[in-house]
Amino acid sequence: MQRNGAVPAPFEDAEEECPICHSKRYLRKDMKFMINPECYHKMCESCVDRIFSHGPAACPVAGCNKTLRRARFRKPTFRDLQMEREVDIRRRVAEVFNREEVDFDTLKDYNDYLNDVEDVTFNLIQNIDVEEAEAKLDAYAAANKQLIQSNMKRAKEGVDTFRARQEAAKESAQQRRKAALQEEEETRREEEEERRNLLKALDAGGDAEVLTRQSQEAMRYRAQIRKEALANEISANENANGSAQFTIRGLKKHVEKEEEEEEKPYDPFDGLSDKREYFVLQEDYGWENYDRLNKPEYSAGGYNIHEYYNRALCEAFSGLGVFIGDSSDEAPPAVASAGAALAAASPMSDDVF
Amino acid sequence: MAKLQEKTLTLLSNNKSTISTANSPFSDTSNDYAPPADLAAALNEQEKHKYIRLKQIGSGTYANVYKGHLRADPSSLVAIKKMKVQTDYKEGLSMDSIREIKFLQELSHPNIIALHSVFSSKDQNINLVIEFMPHGDLEMVIKDHDHVAYGLADVKAWMGMLGRATWFCHENFVLHRDIKPSNVLIAADGQLKLSDFGLARSFADPYQPMTHLVITNWYRPPELFYKAKYYSGVVDVWSCGCVLAQLVLRSAYIHGETDMQVLDAIVQALGQPTEENWPGVSKLENYVMMKPPTRPLTSKAEMMNLFGTLGPVGVDLLMAMLALDPRKRLTSKQVLEHEFFKIAPRPTKAADLPKKGGGEKQAAEDLKRKATLLGEGRGGKVAKKLDFGAARR
Numbered sequence: 001m002q003r004n005g006a007v008p009a010p011f012e013d014a015e016e017e018c019p020i021c022h023s024k025r026y027l028r029k030d031m032k033f034m035i036n037p038e039c040y041h042k043m044c045e046s047c048v049d050r051i052f053s054h055g056p057a058a059c060p061v062a063g064c065n066k067t068l069r070r071a072r073f074r075k076p077t078f079r080d081l082q083m084e085r086e087v088d089i090r091r092r093v094a095e096v097f098n099r100e101e102v103d104f105d106t107l108k109d110y111n112d113y114l115n116d117v118e119d120v121t122f123n124l125i126q127n128i129d130v131e132e133a134e135a136k137l138d139a140y141a142a143a144n145k146q147l148i149q150s151n152m153k154r155a156k157e158g159v160d161t162f163r164a165r166q167e168a169a170k171e172s173a174q175q176r177r178k179a180a181l182q183e184e185e186e187t188r189r190e191e192e193e194e195r196r197n198l199l200k201a202l203d204a205g206g207d208a209e210v211l212t213r214q215s216q217e218a219m220r221y222r223a224q225i226r227k228e229a230l231a232n233e234i235s236a237n238e239n240a241n242g243s244a245q246f247t248i249r250g251l252k253k254h255v256e257k258e259e260e261e262e263e264k265p266y267d268p269f270d271g272l273s274d275k276r277e278y279f280v281l282q283e284d285y286g287w288e289n290y291d292r293l294n295k296p297e298y299s300a301g302g303y304n305i306h307e308y309y310n311r312a313l314c315e316a317f318s319g320l321g322v323f324i325g326d327s328s329d330e331a332p333p334a335v336a337s338a339g340a341a342l343a344a345a346s347p348m349s350d351d352v353f
Numbered sequence: 354m355a356k357l358q359e360k361t362l363t364l365l366s367n368n369k370s371t372i373s374t375a376n377s378p379f380s381d382t383s384n385d386y387a388p389p390a391d392l393a394a395a396l397n398e399q400e401k402h403k404y405i406r407l408k409q410i411g412s413g414t415y416a417n418v419y420k421g422h423l424r425a426d427p428s429s430l431v432a433i434k435k436m437k438v439q440t441d442y443k444e445g446l447s448m449d450s451i452r453e454i455k456f457l458q459e460l461s462h463p464n465i466i467a468l469h470s471v472f473s474s475k476d477q478n479i480n481l482v483i484e485f486m487p488h489g490d491l492e493m494v495i496k497d498h499d500h501v502a503y504g505l506a507d508v509k510a511w512m513g514m515l516g517r518a519t520w521f522c523h524e525n526f527v528l529h530r531d532i533k534p535s536n537v538l539i540a541a542d543g544q545l546k547l548s549d550f551g552l553a554r555s556f557a558d559p560y561q562p563m564t565h566l567v568i569t570n571w572y573r574p575p576e577l578f579y580k581a582k583y584y585s586g587v588v589d590v591w592s593c594g595c596v597l598a599q600l601v602l603r604s605a606y607i608h609g610e611t612d613m614q615v616l617d618a619i620v621q622a623l624g625q626p627t628e629e630n631w632p633g634v635s636k637l638e639n640y641v642m643m644k645p646p647t648r649p650l651t652s653k654a655e656m657m658n659l660f661g662t663l664g665p666v667g668v669d670l671l672m673a674m675l676a677l678d679p680r681k682r683l684t685s686k687q688v689l690e691h692e693f694f695k696i697a698p699r700p701t702k703a704a705d706l707p708k709k710g711g712g713e714k715q716a717a718e719d720l721k722r723k724a725t726l727l728g729e730g731r732g733g734k735v736a737k738k739l740d741f742g743a744a745r746r
Contacts, residue, residue: 266700268689270463270517274524290559293583296633298560301581302588302679307556311526 018044020060034073039066040081048073093121096141098151278317400472430485449551450479456550464518466548488708492534503707508600510700518547520685523586526556530567532592543703570615571608578616579637587682594674624650631678666693
């Protein structure tokens, strides 16, 4: 017996006996056991024939009151019947819950879904709240009939294309082998002919060395041509068969949206602007106190009084348009009169604009 | 403001249980009263709890950097920068961390690294939670000659992004003062992110002196070598110009061991600052003339020899960014407005930009492996042919 529960073809154990008729394998070498997925009680083929040949009957195992039908009896795949049952349940659940990872936005969603499915499956297997689990399964199956159908079709398509690809690969391998054989055959024929020609030429009289070299070169050249032609033929065949194509299913739709952006000219400022809302910077505010800044010991280092004007004005107006009572983030900026504000902040300038 | 208050209030109510259990004497005095120290601690604890720290991915003089992720979502990676306790700043936070926190929490721009959160861990260590940058920095790209190749369109895209970051800082009156390739990180989507605001400060008021001891010296403009105390945003533009030159040369354009050597390199590369080309320069405290003969300003033809790949317009931009006189240098806004960004080739899209590291290297390895496999495949076929021959005989 193998570790995974799979059974080697005949049941070897001579001591094995049918729990119903108690006949032993020792006496009946060809004894076969069968089970019914209603209750998974095993019995030998002859018992099944004997008990169920006249229509449905109760399971002969004491205490099991399930009504069984002959048609549903089958040979178990696994010797461990617990395993057999689990596999059946899993198959049944998987047929209903047949979504794939591509159907989900994130891996987390998919994992959550798998977790829910496993909960149902586990409950069914372990006989925990079976009613509830069954109800869940049925409800889902009823609600998602269409989806389940289409998913099933999709899965089948996947298997089909895989099979088709395998078929094509096999075929092309066969073709290659045939072509190689053919090539060998042709090479042999040509070698033969070349040798004959050589002999003839030698017969007619000539430099043996030169002739041999010539014939060898001719042969090599012809082999090269043949090889190339063959390669071309095979690759052409493959392309026609479509086996060289590689298909990946389930790729998410790639949205091309970069095209639009290409249209716009490059904006070095990236959409930002240094426009101030409440003031316009003047060339000079005529403040004598700052005249000294024009002296080289201040100006040679690059100090720029306009940067200071800008900052001073900006700080003077900062906070305008922000209302404490207004909790909304997008409070519309207060439309204070920019002109008035500027005039107030720069008394030295007589022309506001 | 209102928003902030509300937030604090909700946090307060959320933490009521924590606070009351943490400090039982206060628990039954008043419903809404919580001692401020414990509130801060509780808020800090809550913030800290949001993140999980994983392995260390880097370390420097001032900080160790760890990889981490949100507790709630392991796929959202962050980098946690744990500032080392400074020996000189026993009485509080180091200037670096204060500057970094102060400016990063204000500046929100696609090309400036995002600061997600700040919390303190035990021993009063300050931890900054910042964006995780899996693709390293621009310096790695520049240095990885073997695996990374890039062209003019890529350089233009990078300079565009760096220019935007610099302009955005200046537009918000922040001087970065440490722009260099290793402080420009590359995000997963290819965007550059300006980082390391440890030397940043806001623009100075008139007559307010600033220190000249900023910017890594290879990227430091001449006015800072001359100890200018009153300077402006164009110091960052010089650094950007050095980065542009380095992107083309694939090695540092201006470099030297000591500050004096670097200054000499500037003079050799671009010319000697004099009263003619930089009025008032001799009034700067530390102004020096290099030994005669006086090197004249570098002409455009000379620059074309070195930076020809940028094209004439690109060289114009580079020369304007590396103008000796800061008043003649382009501002960060003028850099972005330059013709260079308007002419062909169009800057590469961020996602298509070359990246250094595992990706490239791995790809190269893959290619190598494929090549050998191909060879084996051919060998196999030959063997088959020979088999056929044997079978025939």
